[in-house]
Amino acid sequence: MSKHTPRHRKGTDQPTLAQVAEMAGVSSITASRALNSPERVSDTTRQRVLDAMDHLGYVPNLVAGSLASSRSRFIAVIVPSLANAVFIEVIKGLQSTFESAGYQILLGNTDYDIEREHQLVRTFLGWSCSALVTAGLRHTHACHKLLKDCDRPVMEVMELGEALDLNVGLDHVAAGRTMARHLLDKGYRRPVYVGARLDDDYRAQLRYSGHAEVLREADIAPLVLELDQLGSLEEGMKGLERVRNEHPDADAIHFANDDLATGALLHALRLGMRVPDDIAIAGFNGLPLGQFTTPRLTTIQSPRDTIGRLAAKEVLSRLEGKRVTRRQHDVGFELVVGNST
Amino acid sequence: MSKHTPRHRKGTDQPTLAQVAEMAGVSSITASRALNSPERVSDTTRQRVLDAMDHLGYVPNLVAGSLASSRSRFIAVIVPSLANAVFIEVIKGLQSTFESAGYQILLGNTDYDIEREHQLVRTFLGWSCSALVTAGLRHTHACHKLLKDCDRPVMEVMELGEALDLNVGLDHVAAGRTMARHLLDKGYRRPVYVGARLDDDYRAQLRYSGHAEVLREADIAPLVLELDQLGSLEEGMKGLERVRNEHPDADAIHFANDDLATGALLHALRLGMRVPDDIAIAGFNGLPLGQFTTPRLTTIQSPRDTIGRLAAKEVLSRLEGKRVTRRQHDVGFELVVGNST
DNA sequence: CGCTAGCATGTTAGCGCTAACATTGTTGTA
DNA sequence: TACAACAATGTTAGCGCTAACATGCTAGCG
Known part of the structure; x- marks a missing residue:
């Protein structure tokens, strides 16, 4: 025979919907509806x-609501780095669109580690x-499976390719080709591609493969x-130094991004080098920074804000149940010829 | 007489702890413990x-776990803007520290609107x-109350002052004074303070008040x-133009931040003005950008990464139940004299 | 050999909310 | 007048997990 000492759990001592309902003299479901589907409650009741x-x-307990309805208004956003202005701008685009639709962003940072991505995906699915x-399009095998089977919209951004579900980005190989062609057209014959951690930042590697292809041709x-x-x-500065040491006859540097390129450009000017006469410098991204230097940086403008906004818009259409016709959107890129090449 | 048609709710069709437990031949609480307090389960059972x-x-349903335990491992982080590198760096500092302690960051962006902050606080408390x-230290009245009564650590960062609970930041009035003094010491007599949306960015306003104080003295x-x-x-460039039109005899510009200052500096160089001879330029923040121009920007270095890390560390101590002795930490600032003043 | 301490595991009862179905009253219409 | 259609509200039963208490078993001790 078990004795029935009544158990008590702590909970938060916040007021609950039931208490609100009691005070208003209605059932708790009515109180719930007054918040979440006000059109189903009469004006007077709702006001009470x-x-x-x-x-x-x-303060509504969203955890409880989420459990009961098995919907959270979370959007998981996973980026490889917060140090890069590119991702920040994509996040901004996503955030403004999702927040105005009443969704909350859950931000995860992988530090360019796909194992970490897998872990984050698990956590976010758990929420x-x-x-x-x-x-990006590269995931661990387990993560790929998880994303494929999770039965909700999955959006892969930045690069185009064979995607799991939705995809918004640009063709990085083509971007690399475009810049390499520009350098050749301008008469440079000994360009060096300078990137960082190319195994991790494999989009920079894709751009390099486009660059290399054109050079080989x-x-x-x-x-x-x-x-x-x-x-x-800082690192761009080191990049310039290393090129001068290791490839003293180089006539152009194609940097993997604008931060590196601008660092090198400003350093070159400080050393009294003439850009582009002594060495030409090109970047990738089209950050404002590079457009404020003298000479202006030659770069490739990527529509980062557009990526964020478009990605968010497509995901929202899916969440609202609309049939999505195009799963893939190429946002393109634009060669911006400055005076540094 | 009510008929008892058995009801069905959808849920997610994901496997649950109960199914795991059944498969392993244990009760679900044991399965739960195998994950959350492995030291309380024998090795063999845990492995099964x-x-x-x-x-x-x-994939653990964290929503359910959170409801049952009324603990969520979320840290709400509310910033006024993502456009500003300063907040990004603070976020990075917070993120790296919290993530390695197993907490997930919930990011909110107020766009310098304290009503929006209130709304975000409600949402995050709901989670x-x-x-x-x-x-910041400024909140709506209702938000202040919510934060005061919410019974969990509240950390206000960036500026020092009368805080709700924990506080890590620096003295912006003193920073403004320091830069103004530097300008006077250098012999400038007609400095202009240039900021943007000072009512919203009231920390810039605080710096101005320090600046104004020194000038009046x-x-x-x-x-x-x-x-x-x-x-x-871009806006810094406009700032320079406006100063030239509206205060043609100005000999120095004290900008509210380094982005504005650097934009003005690069624009001045492009126009062929001599900095600091024709006009001196100073900023605030100590972004890398300003240290790469020629001349280097005079600015005030704020330890943004430290703010994030220290804030996270203090919050974690509190969450781990340690008695916190100091509620307030002044991270200080440092005048960095470049060649632009 | 009885007793206690402590470890491994189980039972029960919620956490606070909402889906699904049920009930009541009110209106329109043939 | 009867009845369908609808609007407003209520009842019940979970969502999937873990806190709190309960139990059984082994080891250690005088």
Whole structure:
């Protein structure tokens, strides 16, 4: 015979919907509806409920709501780095669109580690996120499976290719080709591609492969040089130094991004080098920074804000149940010719 | 007489702990413990449970766990803007520290609107966040109350002052004074303070008040000029133009931040002006950008990464139940004299 | 050999909310 | 007048997990 000592759990001592409902003299489901589907409750009742909420300082417990409805208004956003302005701008685009649709962003940072991505995906799925947005098409096998089977919109951004579900980005190989062609057209014959951690930042590697392809077609052996830090002015400076030491006859540097390129450009000017006469410098991204230097940086403008906004818009259409016709969107890119090449 | 048609709810069709437990031949609480307090389960049992989880592709439902335990491992982080590198760096500092302690960051962006902050605080409390970190000491009355009564660590960062609970930041008035003094020491007598949206970015306003104070002590009437965009190179360029039109005799510009200052500096160089001879330029923040120009920008270095890390560390101590002795930490600042003043 | 301490595991009862179905009253219409 | 259609509200039963208490078993001790 078990004795029935009544158990007690702590909970938060916040007011609950039931208390609000009692105060307003309605059932708790009515109080719930007053908040979540106000059109299903009469005006007078709704007002009484809202007054009671105000009075008690009620804050809805979204965890409980989420469990009951098995929907959270979370969007998981997974990026490889916060140090790079590119991802920040994509996040901004995503955030403004999702927040105005009443979704909350759950931000995860992988530090360019796909194992970490897998872990983040698990966590976010555990929070019943409504959709996932992740940078890139490369995942661990397990993560790929998880994303494929998770039965909610999955958006892969930044690059185009064979995607799991939705895909917004640009063709990085083509971008690399475009810049390499520009350099050849301008008469440079000994360009060096300088990136950092290319195994991790494989989009930079894709751009390099486009670059190398064009050079080989012109019978020029491609040269590549790899740095340690992904995108900083400081590291760009080191990049310039290393090119001067290791490839003293180089006539152009094609940097993997604008941060590196601008760092090198400003350093070159400081050393009294003439850009582009002594050495030409090109970047990738089209950050404002590079457009404020003298000479202006030659770069490739990527529509980062557009990626964020478009990705969010497509995910929202899916969440609203609309049939999505196009799963893939190429946002393109634009060669911006400055005076540094 | 009610008929008892058995009801069915959908849920997610994901495997549950109960299924894992059944497969492993244990009760669900044991399966739960195998994950959350492994030291309370024997090695063999734990292994059987973990195998079953693997086999079923189990992903823990964190929403349910959170509801049951009324703890969420979320840290709410509220910043006024993502456009500003300063907040990004603070976020990075917070993120790396919290993530390695197993907490997930919930990011909110107020766009410098304290009503929006209030709304975000409500949402995040609704998610049972373990702690809140917010930028600044100014809140709506209702938000202040909510934060005061929410019974979890609240950390206010960026500026020092009368805080709700924990506080990590620096003295912006003193920073403004320091830069103004530097300008006077260097012999400038007609400096203009240039900021943007000072009512919203009230920390810039605080710096101005320090600046103005020092000028008045030297019997110089402070001048201020207000721009529309908070921090962009482009807007800094406009700032320089406006100063030239509206205060043609100005000999120095004290910008509210380095983005504006650097934009003005690069623009001045492009126009062929001599800096600091024709006009001196100073900033605030110590972004790498300003240290790469020629001349280097005079600015005030704020330890942004430290703010993030220290804030996270203090919050974690509190979450781990340690008695916190100091609620307030002044991270200080440092005048960095470049060649632009 | 009885007793206690402690470890491994189980039973029960919620956490606070909402889906699904049920009930009541009110209106329109043939 | 009867009845369908609908609008407003209520009842019940979970969502999947873990806190709190309960139990059984082994080891250690005088």
